[in-house]
Amino acid sequence: MKILPLVVVLVAIVCGCRTGGPGAEPAAVPATGPLIAVFPVEALSGKAAPLDEIRRLLLERLRVSGLRILDDAILEDAVTRHRVRYTAGVEREFAIALKREVGADAVLIPSLELYDTTPGFPRVALFARLVSTGDTPTVVWTDGAGAAGDDAPGILGIGIVEDPVLLLSRASDSVVRSLTRHVLDTAGPGVGSAAGKFRPKIIYRSEAIDAARTYSIAIVPFFNKSARPYAGELLALHMMRNLTRGENLAVVEPGIVRQELLRYRIIMNEGVSLADTDTVLNAVDADLVLNGEVLQYDDPVGPTGAPIVDFSVLFIERKTRRVLYSSYSHNAGDDGVFFFDWGRVNTAHAMAAGMARAIASRMLHGPATAEIRGGGTLK
Amino acid sequence: MVLVFTACSSAVTRPVYRDANMDFGAIQIVGVMPFQNLTRDSLAGDRVRDVFINRLLSTGAVYVVPIGEIARAVARTEVQLPATPPPEDVVKLASTLKAQAIITGAVQEYGEVRSGSSSANLISVSVQMLEAQTGKIIWTASSTKGGITMWDRLLGGGGRPMDEVTRAAVNDLIAKLFK
Numbered sequence: 001m002k003i004l005p006l007v008v009v010l011v012a013i014v015c016g017c018r019t020g021g022p023g024a025e026p027a028a029v030p031a032t033g034p035l036i037a038v039f040p041v042e043a044l045s046g047k048a049a050p051l052d053e054i055r056r057l058l059l060e061r062l063r064v065s066g067l068r069i070l071d072d073a074i075l076e077d078a079v080t081r082h083r084v085r086y087t088a089g090v091e092r093e094f095a096i097a098l099k100r101e102v103g104a105d106a107v108l109i110p111s112l113e114l115y116d117t118t119p120g121f122p123r124v125a126l127f128a129r130l131v132s133t134g135d136t137p138t139v140v141w142t143d144g145a146g147a148a149g150d151d152a153p154g155i156l157g158i159g160i161v162e163d164p165v166l167l168l169s170r171a172s173d174s175v176v177r178s179l180t181r182h183v184l185d186t187a188g189p190g191v192g193s194a195a196g197k198f199r200p201k202i203i204y205r206s207e208a209i210d211a212a213r214t215y216s217i218a219i220v221p222f223f224n225k226s227a228r229p230y231a232g233e234l235l236a237l238h239m240m241r242n243l244t245r246g247e248n249l250a251v252v253e254p255g256i257v258r259q260e261l262l263r264y265r266i267i268m269n270e271g272v273s274l275a276d277t278d279t280v281l282n283a284v285d286a287d288l289v290l291n292g293e294v295l296q297y298d299d300p301v302g303p304t305g306a307p308i309v310d311f312s313v314l315f316i317e318r319k320t321r322r323v324l325y326s327s328y329s330h331n332a333g334d335d336g337v338f339f340f341d342w343g344r345v346n347t348a349h350a351m352a353a354g355m356a357r358a359i360a361s362r363m364l365h366g367p368a369t370a371e372i373r374g375g376g377t378l379k
Numbered sequence: 380m381v382l383v384f385t386a387c388s389s390a391v392t393r394p395v396y397r398d399a400n401m402d403f404g405a406i407q408i409v410g411v412m413p414f415q416n417l418t419r420d421s422l423a424g425d426r427v428r429d430v431f432i433n434r435l436l437s438t439g440a441v442y443v444v445p446i447g448e449i450a451r452a453v454a455r456t457e458v459q460l461p462a463t464p465p466p467e468d469v470v471k472l473a474s475t476l477k478a479q480a481i482i483t484g485a486v487q488e489y490g491e492v493r494s495g496s497s498s499a500n501l502i503s504v505s506v507q508m509l510e511a512q513t514g515k516i517i518w519t520a521s522s523t524k525g526g527i528t529m530w531d532r533l534l535g536g537g538g539r540p541m542d543e544v545t546r547a548a549v550n551d552l553i554a555k556l557f558k
Contacts, residue, residue, distance in 0.1 A: 204436035271447030328433040330542040369439040
Protein backbone atom coordinates (compact mmCIF):
# COMPACT_ATOMS: atom_id res chain seq x y z
CA MET A 1 0.00 0.00 0.00
CA LYS A 2 2.92 2.32 0.68
CA ILE A 3 4.07 2.26 -2.92
CA LEU A 4 0.63 3.32 -4.21
CA PRO A 5 1.27 7.09 -3.85
CA LEU A 6 4.61 6.66 -5.62
CA VAL A 7 2.94 4.85 -8.51
CA VAL A 8 0.32 7.61 -8.75
CA VAL A 9 3.02 10.30 -8.89
CA LEU A 10 4.97 8.39 -11.55
CA VAL A 11 1.86 7.93 -13.68
CA ALA A 12 1.08 11.64 -13.32
CA ILE A 13 4.62 12.58 -14.38
CA VAL A 14 4.44 10.31 -17.42
CA CYS A 15 1.04 11.75 -18.37
CA GLY A 16 2.35 15.30 -17.89
CA CYS A 17 5.29 14.63 -20.16
CA ARG A 18 3.01 13.15 -22.79
CA THR A 19 0.73 16.20 -22.82
CA GLY A 20 3.63 18.63 -22.61
CA GLY A 21 5.65 17.24 -25.46
CA PRO A 22 4.90 17.56 -29.16
CA GLY A 23 2.69 14.84 -30.59
CA ALA A 24 4.29 12.23 -32.78
CA GLU A 25 3.78 12.74 -36.51
CA PRO A 26 1.29 10.22 -37.87
CA ALA A 27 2.39 8.24 -40.90
CA ALA A 28 1.09 9.56 -44.24
CA VAL A 29 -1.72 7.52 -45.82
CA PRO A 30 -2.72 7.45 -49.51
CA ALA A 31 -4.99 10.35 -50.51
CA THR A 32 -8.65 9.43 -50.78
CA GLY A 33 -12.14 10.91 -50.51
CA PRO A 34 -13.49 14.17 -51.93
CA LEU A 35 -11.22 16.86 -53.38
CA ILE A 36 -11.06 19.75 -50.88
CA ALA A 37 -10.07 23.34 -51.62
CA VAL A 38 -8.60 25.02 -48.54
CA PHE A 39 -9.41 28.74 -48.30
CA PRO A 40 -7.24 31.28 -46.44
CA VAL A 41 -7.69 31.43 -42.67
CA GLU A 42 -10.37 33.92 -41.62
CA ALA A 43 -8.97 36.28 -38.97
CA LEU A 44 -11.43 36.60 -36.09
CA SER A 45 -8.91 36.97 -33.27
CA GLY A 46 -8.90 40.77 -33.41
CA LYS A 47 -5.12 40.67 -33.09
CA ALA A 48 -2.13 40.04 -35.37
CA ALA A 49 -1.67 36.32 -35.99
CA PRO A 50 0.46 34.18 -38.33
CA LEU A 51 -2.43 33.23 -40.61
CA ASP A 52 -0.29 31.92 -43.49
CA GLU A 53 1.64 29.65 -41.15
CA ILE A 54 -1.58 28.36 -39.62
CA ARG A 55 -2.88 27.53 -43.10
CA ARG A 56 0.38 25.80 -44.00
CA LEU A 57 0.17 23.77 -40.77
CA LEU A 58 -3.40 22.75 -41.55
CA LEU A 59 -2.53 21.79 -45.14
CA GLU A 60 0.35 19.66 -43.92
CA ARG A 61 -1.85 17.86 -41.38
CA LEU A 62 -4.63 17.35 -43.94
CA ARG A 63 -2.25 15.79 -46.46
CA VAL A 64 -0.71 13.54 -43.81
CA SER A 65 -4.23 12.41 -42.86
CA GLY A 66 -4.78 11.18 -46.40
CA LEU A 67 -7.30 13.78 -47.57
CA ARG A 68 -7.25 14.96 -51.20
CA ILE A 69 -6.35 18.66 -51.25
CA LEU A 70 -6.70 20.94 -54.27
CA ASP A 71 -3.41 22.40 -55.40
CA ASP A 72 -2.94 26.02 -54.25
CA ALA A 73 -1.95 27.21 -57.74
CA ILE A 74 -5.22 25.87 -59.21
CA LEU A 75 -7.25 27.46 -56.41
CA GLU A 76 -5.48 30.81 -56.78
CA ASP A 77 -6.07 30.70 -60.53
CA ALA A 78 -9.81 30.09 -60.00
CA VAL A 79 -10.02 32.85 -57.36
CA THR A 80 -8.31 35.31 -59.71
CA ARG A 81 -10.40 34.30 -62.71
CA HIS A 82 -13.67 34.76 -60.84
CA ARG A 83 -12.45 37.89 -59.02
CA VAL A 84 -13.33 36.47 -55.62
CA ARG A 85 -12.59 38.97 -52.87
CA TYR A 86 -14.46 37.38 -49.98
CA THR A 87 -12.97 34.11 -48.77
CA ALA A 88 -14.59 33.81 -45.33
CA GLY A 89 -17.50 32.10 -47.08
CA VAL A 90 -18.44 30.66 -50.46
CA GLU A 91 -20.77 32.50 -52.82
CA ARG A 92 -23.13 30.49 -55.01
CA GLU A 93 -21.48 31.25 -58.37
CA PHE A 94 -18.02 30.39 -57.11
CA ALA A 95 -19.26 27.16 -55.52
CA ILE A 96 -20.62 26.11 -58.92
CA ALA A 97 -17.40 27.16 -60.65
CA LEU A 98 -15.26 25.21 -58.20
CA LYS A 99 -17.27 22.08 -58.89
CA ARG A 100 -17.39 22.42 -62.68
CA GLU A 101 -14.05 24.01 -63.51
CA VAL A 102 -11.59 22.52 -61.05
CA GLY A 103 -13.51 19.50 -59.79
CA ALA A 104 -13.40 20.46 -56.11
CA ASP A 105 -16.08 18.66 -54.09
CA ALA A 106 -15.85 20.82 -50.98
CA VAL A 107 -14.27 23.93 -49.54
CA LEU A 108 -12.59 24.04 -46.14
CA ILE A 109 -12.82 27.47 -44.47
CA PRO A 110 -10.63 27.80 -41.38
CA SER A 111 -11.27 30.63 -38.88
CA LEU A 112 -8.88 31.69 -36.16
CA GLU A 113 -10.81 32.71 -33.05
CA LEU A 114 -7.98 33.34 -30.62
CA TYR A 115 -4.23 33.58 -30.76
CA ASP A 116 -3.00 34.96 -27.45
CA THR A 117 0.74 34.71 -26.94
CA THR A 118 0.85 36.24 -23.43
CA PRO A 119 4.13 34.86 -22.00
CA GLY A 120 3.40 31.91 -19.74
CA PHE A 121 -0.36 31.88 -20.51
CA PRO A 122 -0.93 31.27 -24.22
CA ARG A 123 -4.43 30.60 -25.55
CA VAL A 124 -5.47 29.38 -28.99
CA ALA A 125 -8.85 28.65 -30.56
CA LEU A 126 -9.51 27.52 -34.10
CA PHE A 127 -12.59 26.69 -36.18
CA ALA A 128 -13.01 25.06 -39.58
CA ARG A 129 -16.04 24.29 -41.69
CA LEU A 130 -16.47 22.15 -44.76
CA VAL A 131 -18.88 23.45 -47.38
CA SER A 132 -20.11 21.40 -50.30
CA THR A 133 -19.66 22.92 -53.77
CA GLY A 134 -22.11 22.79 -56.69
CA ASP A 135 -25.59 24.28 -57.03
CA THR A 136 -26.61 24.21 -53.35
CA PRO A 137 -23.61 24.84 -51.10
CA THR A 138 -24.33 23.50 -47.61
CA VAL A 139 -22.25 23.36 -44.47
CA VAL A 140 -21.59 19.63 -44.11
CA TRP A 141 -19.20 19.72 -41.16
CA THR A 142 -17.97 22.27 -38.62
CA ASP A 143 -15.68 21.77 -35.68
CA GLY A 144 -13.35 23.75 -33.52
CA ALA A 145 -10.76 23.40 -30.81
CA GLY A 146 -9.68 25.78 -28.10
CA ALA A 147 -6.87 25.35 -25.62
CA ALA A 148 -5.15 27.32 -22.89
CA GLY A 149 -1.65 26.63 -21.64
CA ASP A 150 -2.96 25.95 -18.15
CA ASP A 151 -5.85 23.66 -19.14
CA ALA A 152 -4.14 20.63 -17.58
CA PRO A 153 -1.42 21.91 -15.25
CA GLY A 154 -0.95 18.50 -13.58
CA ILE A 155 1.11 18.01 -10.45
CA LEU A 156 3.59 20.84 -9.75
CA GLY A 157 2.58 22.49 -13.03
CA ILE A 158 4.46 20.01 -15.23
CA GLY A 159 1.56 19.91 -17.69
CA ILE A 160 1.56 23.67 -18.32
CA VAL A 161 2.20 24.58 -21.95
CA GLU A 162 3.99 27.88 -22.54
CA ASP A 163 4.46 27.62 -26.29
CA PRO A 164 1.49 28.94 -28.35
CA VAL A 165 2.77 27.07 -31.42
CA LEU A 166 2.40 23.76 -29.57
CA LEU A 167 -1.16 24.68 -28.58
CA LEU A 168 -1.91 25.63 -32.17
CA SER A 169 -0.48 22.35 -33.39
CA ARG A 170 -2.75 20.43 -30.98
CA ALA A 171 -5.81 22.46 -32.00
CA SER A 172 -5.04 21.79 -35.69
CA ASP A 173 -4.61 18.08 -35.02
CA SER A 174 -7.94 17.95 -33.21
CA VAL A 175 -9.77 19.73 -36.04
CA VAL A 176 -8.13 17.62 -38.76
CA ARG A 177 -8.90 14.39 -36.88
CA SER A 178 -12.55 15.38 -36.66
CA LEU A 179 -12.65 16.27 -40.37
CA THR A 180 -10.98 13.01 -41.34
CA ARG A 181 -13.52 11.05 -39.29
CA HIS A 182 -16.33 12.89 -41.08
CA VAL A 183 -14.87 12.41 -44.55
CA LEU A 184 -14.22 8.71 -43.95
CA ASP A 185 -17.93 8.34 -43.21
CA THR A 186 -17.63 7.22 -39.65
CA ALA A 187 -20.55 8.07 -37.39
CA GLY A 188 -20.57 11.72 -36.36
CA PRO A 189 -20.65 12.76 -32.72
CA GLY A 190 -24.27 14.05 -32.89
CA VAL A 191 -25.35 17.11 -30.93
CA GLY A 192 -24.74 15.38 -27.59
CA SER A 193 -25.48 16.99 -24.28
CA ALA A 194 -23.61 19.75 -22.50
CA ALA A 195 -22.78 20.07 -18.81
CA GLY A 196 -25.78 21.24 -16.80
CA LYS A 197 -24.14 24.53 -15.89
CA PHE A 198 -24.07 25.54 -19.58
CA ARG A 199 -27.81 25.21 -20.14
CA PRO A 200 -29.56 28.44 -21.20
CA LYS A 201 -30.79 30.42 -18.21
CA ILE A 202 -34.13 31.25 -19.82
CA ILE A 203 -35.73 29.18 -22.59
CA TYR A 204 -38.79 29.50 -24.80
CA ARG A 205 -39.47 26.51 -27.08
CA SER A 206 -42.59 26.46 -29.18
CA GLU A 207 -44.64 23.27 -29.33
CA ALA A 208 -44.65 23.76 -33.13
CA ILE A 209 -41.09 22.41 -33.35
CA ASP A 210 -41.23 18.95 -34.85
CA ALA A 211 -38.09 17.01 -33.93
CA ALA A 212 -38.78 14.46 -36.69
CA ARG A 213 -39.00 17.09 -39.42
CA THR A 214 -36.01 18.23 -41.45
CA TYR A 215 -35.25 21.95 -41.11
CA SER A 216 -32.84 24.01 -43.13
CA ILE A 217 -31.41 26.97 -41.23
CA ALA A 218 -29.98 30.27 -42.44
CA ILE A 219 -27.74 31.94 -39.88
CA VAL A 220 -27.70 35.72 -40.17
CA PRO A 221 -24.90 37.62 -38.41
CA PHE A 222 -25.38 37.97 -34.66
CA PHE A 223 -25.42 41.50 -33.28
CA ASN A 224 -22.23 42.17 -31.44
CA LYS A 225 -22.74 44.52 -28.52
CA SER A 226 -19.71 43.21 -26.65
CA ALA A 227 -16.24 44.73 -26.53
CA ARG A 228 -14.76 41.68 -28.29
CA PRO A 229 -14.31 42.20 -32.04
CA TYR A 230 -16.06 39.55 -34.18
CA ALA A 231 -17.98 38.05 -31.22
CA GLY A 232 -21.10 37.92 -33.44
CA GLU A 233 -19.31 35.82 -36.08
CA LEU A 234 -17.82 33.57 -33.39
CA LEU A 235 -21.17 32.81 -31.75
CA ALA A 236 -22.63 32.07 -35.19
CA LEU A 237 -19.79 29.57 -35.76
CA HIS A 238 -20.41 27.92 -32.39
CA MET A 239 -24.10 27.54 -33.21
CA MET A 240 -23.29 26.26 -36.70
CA ARG A 241 -20.91 23.66 -35.26
CA ASN A 242 -23.68 22.15 -33.14
CA LEU A 243 -26.53 22.56 -35.60
CA THR A 244 -24.64 20.73 -38.39
CA ARG A 245 -24.43 17.75 -36.02
CA GLY A 246 -28.23 17.54 -35.78
CA GLU A 247 -29.61 14.65 -37.80
CA ASN A 248 -32.55 16.61 -39.20
CA LEU A 249 -30.85 19.96 -39.66
CA ALA A 250 -29.13 21.49 -42.67
CA VAL A 251 -27.26 24.75 -42.38
CA VAL A 252 -27.10 27.08 -45.39
CA GLU A 253 -23.56 28.30 -46.08
CA PRO A 254 -23.22 31.77 -44.45
CA GLY A 255 -21.45 33.04 -47.60
CA ILE A 256 -24.72 32.52 -49.53
CA VAL A 257 -26.74 34.28 -46.80
CA ARG A 258 -24.30 37.20 -46.87
CA GLN A 259 -24.59 37.35 -50.66
CA GLU A 260 -28.40 37.60 -50.42
CA LEU A 261 -28.25 40.21 -47.64
CA LEU A 262 -26.04 42.32 -49.90
CA ARG A 263 -28.14 41.66 -52.99
CA TYR A 264 -31.33 42.85 -51.26
CA ARG A 265 -29.45 45.61 -49.42
CA ILE A 266 -30.80 44.43 -46.07
CA ILE A 267 -29.53 46.54 -43.20
CA MET A 268 -30.57 45.21 -39.80
CA ASN A 269 -30.55 47.99 -37.25
CA GLU A 270 -31.23 45.90 -34.18
CA GLY A 271 -32.34 42.40 -35.09
CA VAL A 272 -33.90 40.48 -37.92
CA SER A 273 -37.40 41.70 -38.78
CA LEU A 274 -40.16 39.52 -40.24
CA ALA A 275 -39.76 41.19 -43.64
CA ASP A 276 -36.00 40.44 -43.57
CA THR A 277 -36.80 36.88 -42.51
CA ASP A 278 -39.11 36.42 -45.51
CA THR A 279 -36.60 37.89 -47.94
CA VAL A 280 -33.59 35.91 -46.71
CA LEU A 281 -35.39 32.61 -46.26
CA ASN A 282 -37.11 32.82 -49.65
CA ALA A 283 -33.81 33.69 -51.33
CA VAL A 284 -31.90 30.76 -49.82
CA ASP A 285 -34.94 28.46 -49.57
CA ALA A 286 -34.55 27.74 -45.85
CA ASP A 287 -37.14 27.06 -43.12
CA LEU A 288 -35.64 28.86 -40.13
CA VAL A 289 -33.55 31.93 -39.59
CA LEU A 290 -31.20 32.04 -36.62
CA ASN A 291 -30.28 35.39 -35.19
CA GLY A 292 -29.14 36.68 -31.83
CA GLU A 293 -27.09 39.21 -29.98
CA VAL A 294 -23.86 38.92 -28.04
CA LEU A 295 -23.51 41.10 -24.96
CA GLN A 296 -20.27 39.70 -23.61
CA TYR A 297 -17.55 37.43 -24.99
CA ASP A 298 -14.49 37.96 -22.85
CA ASP A 299 -11.39 35.84 -22.53
CA PRO A 300 -9.38 36.36 -19.33
CA VAL A 301 -6.28 38.49 -19.56
CA GLY A 302 -3.22 36.76 -18.06
CA PRO A 303 -3.45 34.21 -15.25
CA THR A 304 -6.30 35.78 -13.30
CA GLY A 305 -9.96 36.19 -14.08
CA ALA A 306 -12.38 33.92 -15.86
CA PRO A 307 -13.97 34.06 -19.30
CA ILE A 308 -17.53 35.38 -19.49
CA VAL A 309 -20.00 34.74 -22.31
CA ASP A 310 -23.47 36.31 -22.43
CA PHE A 311 -25.80 36.08 -25.45
CA SER A 312 -29.31 35.35 -26.64
CA VAL A 313 -30.54 33.45 -29.71
CA LEU A 314 -33.75 33.48 -31.68
CA PHE A 315 -35.11 31.05 -34.31
CA ILE A 316 -37.91 32.38 -36.54
CA GLU A 317 -39.87 30.11 -38.88
CA ARG A 318 -40.60 31.14 -42.47
CA LYS A 319 -44.00 29.42 -42.72
CA THR A 320 -45.61 30.83 -39.57
CA ARG A 321 -43.45 33.97 -39.18
CA ARG A 322 -43.29 33.13 -35.47
CA VAL A 323 -40.47 32.66 -33.00
CA LEU A 324 -39.97 28.90 -32.55
CA TYR A 325 -37.15 29.05 -30.04
CA SER A 326 -35.58 31.79 -27.97
CA SER A 327 -33.13 31.60 -25.10
CA TYR A 328 -30.78 33.66 -22.98
CA SER A 329 -27.43 32.22 -21.88
CA HIS A 330 -24.85 33.53 -19.43
CA ASN A 331 -21.85 31.74 -17.98
CA ALA A 332 -18.53 32.54 -16.35
CA GLY A 333 -15.51 30.21 -16.47
CA ASP A 334 -15.56 29.72 -12.70
CA ASP A 335 -19.25 28.82 -12.44
CA GLY A 336 -19.66 25.79 -10.20
CA VAL A 337 -15.96 25.76 -9.26
CA PHE A 338 -15.42 25.32 -5.53
CA PHE A 339 -12.22 23.32 -4.96
CA PHE A 340 -8.78 23.62 -6.55
CA ASP A 341 -10.09 25.02 -9.86
CA TRP A 342 -11.78 21.70 -10.68
CA GLY A 343 -14.17 22.20 -13.54
CA ARG A 344 -12.80 25.64 -14.37
CA VAL A 345 -13.05 26.69 -18.02
CA ASN A 346 -10.11 28.76 -19.28
CA THR A 347 -11.25 30.03 -22.68
CA ALA A 348 -14.40 31.73 -23.93
CA HIS A 349 -14.24 29.25 -26.84
CA ALA A 350 -14.65 26.20 -24.59
CA MET A 351 -17.47 27.86 -22.67
CA ALA A 352 -19.35 29.11 -25.73
CA ALA A 353 -18.99 25.62 -27.24
CA GLY A 354 -20.75 24.10 -24.22
CA MET A 355 -23.42 26.79 -24.18
CA ALA A 356 -24.13 26.40 -27.91
CA ARG A 357 -24.31 22.60 -27.54
CA ALA A 358 -26.84 22.99 -24.74
CA ILE A 359 -28.96 25.29 -26.93
CA ALA A 360 -28.88 22.97 -29.96
CA SER A 361 -29.77 19.99 -27.80
CA ARG A 362 -32.72 21.77 -26.14
CA MET A 363 -33.89 23.34 -29.36
CA LEU A 364 -34.13 19.89 -30.96
CA HIS A 365 -35.18 17.67 -28.09
CA GLY A 366 -36.26 19.86 -25.16
CA PRO A 367 -39.83 20.02 -23.89
CA ALA A 368 -42.10 22.76 -25.24
CA THR A 369 -42.65 25.78 -23.00
CA ALA A 370 -46.40 25.15 -23.02
CA GLU A 371 -45.78 21.65 -21.60
CA ILE A 372 -43.62 23.02 -18.80
CA ARG A 373 -45.78 25.98 -17.87
CA GLY A 374 -49.13 24.54 -18.80
CA GLY A 375 -49.88 27.41 -21.20
CA GLY A 376 -52.45 29.90 -19.89
CA THR A 377 -52.96 33.61 -20.39
CA LEU A 378 -52.58 36.79 -18.40
CA LYS A 379 -55.24 37.15 -15.75
CA MET B 380 -33.17 43.35 16.38
CA VAL B 381 -36.08 43.18 13.96
CA LEU B 382 -35.67 46.89 13.21
CA VAL B 383 -31.96 46.43 12.55
CA PHE B 384 -32.57 43.56 10.14
CA THR B 385 -35.36 45.44 8.40
CA ALA B 386 -33.12 48.47 7.91
CA CYS B 387 -30.39 46.33 6.39
CA SER B 388 -32.68 44.49 4.01
CA SER B 389 -31.28 44.63 0.47
CA ALA B 390 -34.33 44.20 -1.76
CA VAL B 391 -37.07 46.79 -1.87
CA THR B 392 -40.45 45.99 -3.33
CA ARG B 393 -42.60 48.81 -4.58
CA PRO B 394 -46.33 48.76 -5.20
CA VAL B 395 -47.94 47.59 -8.41
CA TYR B 396 -50.66 49.34 -10.41
CA ARG B 397 -53.20 47.28 -12.35
CA ASP B 398 -56.10 48.75 -14.27
CA ALA B 399 -59.12 47.04 -12.73
CA ASN B 400 -61.18 47.49 -15.91
CA MET B 401 -58.64 45.86 -18.23
CA ASP B 402 -59.18 42.34 -19.52
CA PHE B 403 -55.59 41.07 -19.38
CA GLY B 404 -56.71 37.71 -20.77
CA ALA B 405 -57.25 39.37 -24.14
CA ILE B 406 -53.56 40.21 -24.44
CA GLN B 407 -51.91 37.58 -26.65
CA ILE B 408 -49.17 39.53 -28.41
CA VAL B 409 -46.97 42.24 -26.88
CA GLY B 410 -44.11 44.37 -28.13
CA VAL B 411 -41.29 45.27 -25.74
CA MET B 412 -39.73 48.63 -26.57
CA PRO B 413 -36.04 49.44 -25.88
CA PHE B 414 -35.58 50.09 -22.16
CA GLN B 415 -34.55 53.54 -21.01
CA ASN B 416 -31.06 53.28 -19.54
CA LEU B 417 -30.51 55.65 -16.62
CA THR B 418 -27.30 53.97 -15.48
CA ARG B 419 -23.63 54.39 -16.34
CA ASP B 420 -23.44 50.94 -17.93
CA SER B 421 -24.17 51.47 -21.62
CA LEU B 422 -25.45 47.89 -22.05
CA ALA B 423 -27.74 47.77 -19.00
CA GLY B 424 -30.91 48.57 -20.93
CA ASP B 425 -30.20 46.00 -23.67
CA ARG B 426 -29.28 43.30 -21.18
CA VAL B 427 -32.35 43.74 -18.98
CA ARG B 428 -34.65 43.98 -22.01
CA ASP B 429 -33.16 40.77 -23.41
CA VAL B 430 -33.74 38.90 -20.15
CA PHE B 431 -37.25 40.37 -19.82
CA ILE B 432 -38.28 39.37 -23.37
CA ASN B 433 -36.99 35.81 -22.99
CA ARG B 434 -38.58 35.41 -19.56
CA LEU B 435 -41.92 36.74 -20.78
CA LEU B 436 -41.84 34.39 -23.79
CA SER B 437 -40.87 31.48 -21.55
CA THR B 438 -44.08 31.88 -19.56
CA GLY B 439 -45.92 30.62 -22.65
CA ALA B 440 -48.80 32.98 -21.86
CA VAL B 441 -48.04 35.76 -24.34
CA TYR B 442 -46.14 36.01 -27.61
CA VAL B 443 -43.42 38.67 -27.74
CA VAL B 444 -42.65 40.29 -31.09
CA PRO B 445 -38.94 39.89 -32.10
CA ILE B 446 -36.82 42.97 -31.41
CA GLY B 447 -35.91 43.33 -35.10
CA GLU B 448 -39.61 43.73 -35.89
CA ILE B 449 -39.89 46.38 -33.16
CA ALA B 450 -36.96 48.29 -34.71
CA ARG B 451 -38.66 48.08 -38.12
CA ALA B 452 -41.98 49.32 -36.69
CA VAL B 453 -40.22 52.24 -34.97
CA ALA B 454 -38.59 53.19 -38.27
CA ARG B 455 -41.83 52.83 -40.26
CA THR B 456 -43.99 54.80 -37.83
CA GLU B 457 -41.23 57.41 -37.33
CA VAL B 458 -41.52 57.25 -33.56
CA GLN B 459 -39.07 59.75 -32.10
CA LEU B 460 -38.85 58.37 -28.56
CA PRO B 461 -39.10 54.57 -28.75
CA ALA B 462 -38.19 54.13 -25.06
CA THR B 463 -40.89 56.55 -23.87
CA PRO B 464 -43.51 56.77 -26.64
CA PRO B 465 -46.49 59.12 -26.16
CA PRO B 466 -49.97 57.47 -26.32
CA GLU B 467 -50.56 58.30 -30.02
CA ASP B 468 -47.25 56.62 -30.94
CA VAL B 469 -48.17 53.59 -28.82
CA VAL B 470 -51.37 53.21 -30.84
CA LYS B 471 -49.42 53.46 -34.12
CA LEU B 472 -46.76 50.99 -32.98
CA ALA B 473 -49.27 48.46 -31.67
CA SER B 474 -51.23 48.66 -34.91
CA THR B 475 -48.08 48.07 -37.01
CA LEU B 476 -46.97 45.19 -34.79
CA LYS B 477 -50.49 43.72 -34.52
CA ALA B 478 -49.95 43.65 -30.74
CA GLN B 479 -52.55 44.12 -28.00
CA ALA B 480 -50.10 45.87 -25.68
CA ILE B 481 -46.78 47.64 -25.66
CA ILE B 482 -44.32 47.37 -22.78
CA THR B 483 -41.81 50.08 -21.93
CA GLY B 484 -39.22 50.02 -19.19
CA ALA B 485 -36.46 51.91 -17.43
CA VAL B 486 -33.33 50.66 -15.70
CA GLN B 487 -32.52 52.98 -12.80
CA GLU B 488 -29.69 51.10 -11.10
CA TYR B 489 -27.37 48.49 -12.57
CA GLY B 490 -23.99 47.57 -11.17
CA GLU B 491 -21.93 47.45 -8.04
CA VAL B 492 -22.78 49.46 -4.93
CA ARG B 493 -20.38 50.02 -2.05
CA SER B 494 -20.91 50.70 1.60
CA GLY B 495 -17.85 50.80 3.79
CA SER B 496 -15.75 47.79 2.94
CA SER B 497 -18.70 45.83 1.51
CA SER B 498 -19.83 45.75 -2.08
CA ALA B 499 -22.57 43.95 -4.01
CA ASN B 500 -24.47 44.09 -7.28
CA LEU B 501 -27.76 45.95 -7.41
CA ILE B 502 -30.47 46.38 -10.01
CA SER B 503 -33.53 48.57 -10.02
CA VAL B 504 -35.93 48.35 -12.94
CA SER B 505 -39.47 49.50 -13.64
CA VAL B 506 -41.80 48.49 -16.47
CA GLN B 507 -45.20 49.58 -17.67
CA MET B 508 -47.73 48.05 -20.01
CA LEU B 509 -49.65 50.33 -22.37
CA GLU B 510 -52.91 49.37 -23.98
CA ALA B 511 -52.92 49.21 -27.80
CA GLN B 512 -56.26 50.98 -28.43
CA THR B 513 -55.70 54.09 -26.33
CA GLY B 514 -52.04 54.05 -25.31
CA LYS B 515 -52.94 54.41 -21.64
CA ILE B 516 -51.08 52.66 -18.84
CA ILE B 517 -52.77 49.47 -17.67
CA TRP B 518 -50.04 47.96 -15.49
CA THR B 519 -46.85 49.16 -13.87
CA ALA B 520 -44.42 47.49 -11.54
CA SER B 521 -40.90 47.95 -10.34
CA SER B 522 -38.36 45.77 -8.65
CA THR B 523 -35.06 46.24 -6.89
CA LYS B 524 -32.88 43.25 -6.23
CA GLY B 525 -29.41 42.62 -4.90
CA GLY B 526 -27.55 45.13 -2.79
CA ILE B 527 -25.54 44.66 0.36
CA THR B 528 -27.02 42.18 2.79
CA MET B 529 -26.41 41.66 6.48
CA TRP B 530 -24.40 38.59 5.51
CA ASP B 531 -22.13 40.67 3.24
CA ARG B 532 -21.58 43.26 5.99
CA LEU B 533 -20.69 40.70 8.64
CA LEU B 534 -18.82 38.08 6.65
CA GLY B 535 -17.70 39.87 3.49
CA GLY B 536 -18.34 38.49 0.00
CA GLY B 537 -19.32 40.43 -3.06
CA GLY B 538 -23.00 39.52 -3.25
CA ARG B 539 -24.62 37.64 -6.12
CA PRO B 540 -23.44 37.91 -9.75
CA MET B 541 -25.09 40.64 -11.83
CA ASP B 542 -26.67 38.05 -14.11
CA GLU B 543 -28.42 36.34 -11.18
CA VAL B 544 -29.61 39.63 -9.71
CA THR B 545 -30.99 40.70 -13.10
CA ARG B 546 -32.93 37.46 -13.49
CA ALA B 547 -34.27 37.76 -9.95
CA ALA B 548 -35.60 41.27 -10.65
CA VAL B 549 -37.16 40.22 -13.96
CA ASN B 550 -38.75 37.15 -12.35
CA ASP B 551 -40.20 39.45 -9.68
CA LEU B 552 -41.69 41.75 -12.33
CA ILE B 553 -43.19 38.86 -14.31
CA ALA B 554 -44.64 37.37 -11.12
CA LYS B 555 -46.33 40.72 -10.41
CA LEU B 556 -47.76 40.77 -13.94
CA PHE B 557 -49.28 37.31 -13.52
CA LYS B 558 -50.69 37.90 -10.02
